[in-house]
Amino acid sequence: xxxxxxxxxxxxxxxxxxxxxxxxxxxxxxxxxxxxxxxxxxxxxxxxxxxxxxxxxxxxxxxxxxxxxxxxxxxxxxxxxxxxxxxxxxxxxxxxxxxxxxxxxxxxxxxxxxxxxxxxxxxxxxxxxxxxxxxxxxxxxxxxxxxxxxxxxxxxxxxxxxxxxxxxxxxxxxxxxxxxxxxxxxxxxxxxxxxxxxxxxxxxxxxxxxxxx
Amino acid sequence: xxxxxxxxxxxxxxxxxxxxxxxxxxxxxxxxxxxxxxxxxxxxxxxxxxxxxxxxxxxxxxxxxxxxxxxxxxxxxxxxxxxxxxxxxxxxxxxxxxxxxxxxxxxxxxxxxxxxxxxxxxxxxxxxxxxxxxxxxxxxxxxxxxxxxxxxxxxxxxxxxxxxxxxxxxxxxxxxxxxxxxxxxxxxxxxxxxxxxxxxxxxxxxxxxxxxx
DNA sequence: CAATCTTTGTGCACGCGTTCACAAAGACAT
DNA sequence: ATGTCTTTGTGAACGCGTGCACAAAGATTG
Numbered sequence: 001x002x003x004x005x006x007x008x009x010x011x012x013x014x015x016x017x018x019x020x021x022x023x024x025x026x027x028x029x030x031x032x033x034x035x036x037x038x039x040x041x042x043x044x045x046x047x048x049x050x051x052x053x054x055x056x057x058x059x060x061x062x063x064x065x066x067x068x069x070x071x072x073x074x075x076x077x078x079x080x081x082x083x084x085x086x087x088x089x090x091x092x093x094x095x096x097x098x099x100x101x102x103x104x105x106x107x108x109x110x111x112x113x114x115x116x117x118x119x120x121x122x123x124x125x126x127x128x129x130x131x132x133x134x135x136x137x138x139x140x141x142x143x144x145x146x147x148x149x150x151x152x153x154x155x156x157x158x159x160x161x162x163x164x165x166x167x168x169x170x171x172x173x174x175x176x177x178x179x180x181x182x183x184x185x186x187x188x189x190x191x192x193x194x195x196x197x198x199x200x201x202x203x204x205x206x207x208x209x210x211x212x213x
Numbered sequence: 214x215x216x217x218x219x220x221x222x223x224x225x226x227x228x229x230x231x232x233x234x235x236x237x238x239x240x241x242x243x244x245x246x247x248x249x250x251x252x253x254x255x256x257x258x259x260x261x262x263x264x265x266x267x268x269x270x271x272x273x274x275x276x277x278x279x280x281x282x283x284x285x286x287x288x289x290x291x292x293x294x295x296x297x298x299x300x301x302x303x304x305x306x307x308x309x310x311x312x313x314x315x316x317x318x319x320x321x322x323x324x325x326x327x328x329x330x331x332x333x334x335x336x337x338x339x340x341x342x343x344x345x346x347x348x349x350x351x352x353x354x355x356x357x358x359x360x361x362x363x364x365x366x367x368x369x370x371x372x373x374x375x376x377x378x379x380x381x382x383x384x385x386x387x388x389x390x391x392x393x394x395x396x397x398x399x400x401x402x403x404x405x406x407x408x409x410x411x412x413x414x415x416x417x418x419x420x421x422x423x424x425x426x
Numbered sequence: 427c428a429a430t431c432t433t434t435g436t437g438c439a440c441g442c443g444t445t446c447a448c449a450a451a452g453a454c455a456t
Numbered sequence: 457a458t459g460t461c462t463t464t465g466t467g468a469a470c471g472c473g474t475g476c477a478c479a480a481a482g483a484t485t486g
Contacts (some may be wrong), residue, residue, distance in 0.1 A: 005463065018445060018466090025465060033451045033464040050384065051391040058383070065285060069278035075363050075380040080387065120386055143393065144386040150288055160389050162382050167288040169375050170271070173333055173357040174264040174293065176373050180356065218433065231436090231475055238435060246434040246481045 005036035057084035057116045059142075061133050062125030063093055063103050066148055070124060071099035084116040089129065106133075113140040120144045127151045134161075218249035270297035270329045272355075274346050275338030276306055276316050279361055283337060284312035297329040302342065319346075326353040333357045340364045347374075 006024070010017035024031065029045045031037040047053050058076075060067050063086050071086055086103045088094070094105045104112065112118070121137040123130050123145060130149035137145060144160045147153055153161050219237070223230035237244065242258045244250040260266050271289075273280050276299050284299055299316045301307070307318045317325065325331070334350040336343050336358060343362035350358060357373045360366055366374050 007463080016445060018447090019443090021463095021465065022444090031464055032453080034453045034462045036463065051387040054387070054391065056383075056387050056390070065278050065282035069282055070379060072278060073379055075378065076383070079380055079384060081380070081383055119390055120383065122383070144390045146382055146386055158393075160386055162386055164379070164382055165288065166283060166286055166377070167292055167294070169359055169377055170269075170289070170294055170333065170335070171263065171292060173359055173373055173375055174267070174269050177269070177332055177357045178264040178267065180371075220433080229475060231477090232473090234433095234435065235474090244434055245483080247432045247483045249433065 002039045003032070003036040004039055004042070006031070008036075052080045054080050056081045056120055057118045058082070058120045058122055059085045059087055059109075059112060059116075059118050059137075060122045060124060061087045061106075061109070061137070062123060062129070062149075063088040063098055064124065064126075067122075067124035068098050070122060071101065081120075084118055085112045087112070089125075106136075109136055110140040113137070113142060118142060120146070122146045122148070123153075124148045215252045216245070216249040217252055217255070219244070221249075265293045267293050269294045269333055270331045271295070271333045271335055272298045272300055272322075272325060272329075272331050272350075273335045273337060274300045274319075274322070274350070275336060275342070275362075276301040276311055277337065277339075280335075280337035281311050283335060284314065294333075297331055298325045300325070302338075319349075322349055323353040326350070326355060331355060333359070335359045335361070336366075337361045 006017045006021045010020045013020070021031075024037065024042075027045050027049050029037065029042055044053075058081055060070055060083060063071070067086065067088070071083060076083065083099070083101065085108075086098055086101055087106055087109055088103050089106045091105060093103045096103050113121075119142055121142040121144070123133055123137075125133055127149045130147065130151045131153055134145060134147070134153045134155065138155060138159055143158060145153065145155070145162070147161055147163045148166075150165065152163065155161055219230045219234045223233045226233070234244075237250065237255075240258055240262050242250065242255055257266075271294055273283055273296060276284070280299065280301070284296060289296065296312070296314065298321075299311055299314055300319055300322055301316050302319045304318060306316045309316050326334075332355055334347075334355040334357070336346055336350075338346055340362045343360065343364045344366055347358060347360070347366045347368065351368060351372055356371060358366065358368065358375070360374055360376045361379075363378065365376070368374055
């Protein structure tokens with residue numbers, strides 16, 4: 001029986017082995033003392049807990065470049081997601097195949113959601129259309145929304161929204177890039193604009209808490 | 214002179230006003246006691262610290278659906294990012310206009326990066342090509358990489374990589390969706406599969422620490 | 427100019443998550 | 457069967473970030 005120890009997994013993942021064992025114990029995944037965790041059982045437990053063993057039908061609304069990219073993205077199927085439908089407001093798109101699936105018109109939205117028991121919707125429309133689409137999704141029974149449109153959606157209680165802003169990640173890179181440049185300049189004896197007057201150091205001594213590492 | 218107090222900002226952002234003041238004090242942004250912060254100066258300070266006032270030329274490699282979506286994304290320009298070039302390995306794409314800009318062939322990669330002083334690269338290629346593209350970017354002088362390809366990139370020290378996995382956000386939604394369903398079932402007296410044997414509760418009592426809220 | 431009022435900047439304490447460290451459990455060898 | 461060795465599961469301690477609370481600063485008013 002193939003097994004792994006918490007120590008091996010921790011080293012591979014770069015985390016503390018005790019934390020890993022605590023997290024596993026939360027799942028109720030019993031390991032065997034002196035041996036480790038049964039790999040197969042562990043994979044199953046984690047998959048189940050994360051919802052990977054379930055079938056999650058999702059609809060993608062707004063089949064522009066981003067919507068098409070999402071429809072073609074291979075990572076969904078392997079994680080239990082099934083693209084139930086591609087929906088777009090443009091009548092010219094209707095019937096057009098994207099990722100081997102015909103695009104359907106927004107008029108069909110409610111019917112599609114009810115017929116497929118969809119509870120997760122992806123919004124990849126322009127910002128202007130997002131709120132309206134959101135409301136129709138929610139009214140039709142969707143309770144989780146992944147929003148790629150650059151707008152903050154307002155939803156009733158009980159509905160989860162996650163907003164993905166593609167430029168935020170770039171922002172973070174630029175922030176670090178800037179401080180790389182600043183450090184070099186400092187090493188050269190030039191005062192960098194950013195660190196010109198470090199009035200006070202943050203709690204971690206360098207990076208403000210609001211900025212992800 | 215228009216001003217804001219930390220209290221107002223904190224209420225608007227839904228955070229603690231003391232934390233907000235601490236973060237501001239890190240920036241060296243002096244407020245005026247009894248008055249608050251000068252809005253204009255504050256905006257400038259934060260923009261500068263975050264790198265929004267700088268010009269960040271970026272290249273996007275891999276102009277498929279996702280690359281095109283990124284090229285068309287409006288949120289970049291307003292945050293100091295300038296798309297210096299779109300690069301693709303397909304010779305048929307070369308010269309084709311995307312987002313009002315001709316796609317250039319991978320052969321030009323090194324020259325483009327050096328000519329434009331690019332230090333940030335975006336990889337939107339298929340998984341198979343990502344590592345190779347990454348190495349060429351790094352060799353040409355790029356020190357920050359935003360990776361959309363579903364692969365873990367290995368890079369030398371001093372190079373930052375941020376990986377964006379579009380399915381992770383869906384995963385998180387599905388996780389919460391699952392526990393919503395579990396709670397309903399529990400309320401109905403049915404034992405949900407997830408919470409069937411909660412051997413041990415996590416530190417926060419419910420959600421394991423590895424799962425974002 | 428003195429008194430009062432508002433809001434900042436920050437020391438201090440509390441709480442939470444991570445890590446340490448070890449007893450208990452089970453495998454494996456003798 | 458007994459002892460040894462490995463690895464789990466978890467209580468306890470440590471450290472860090474968040475929030476409280478207040479003194480200092482400056483504006484504003486009489």
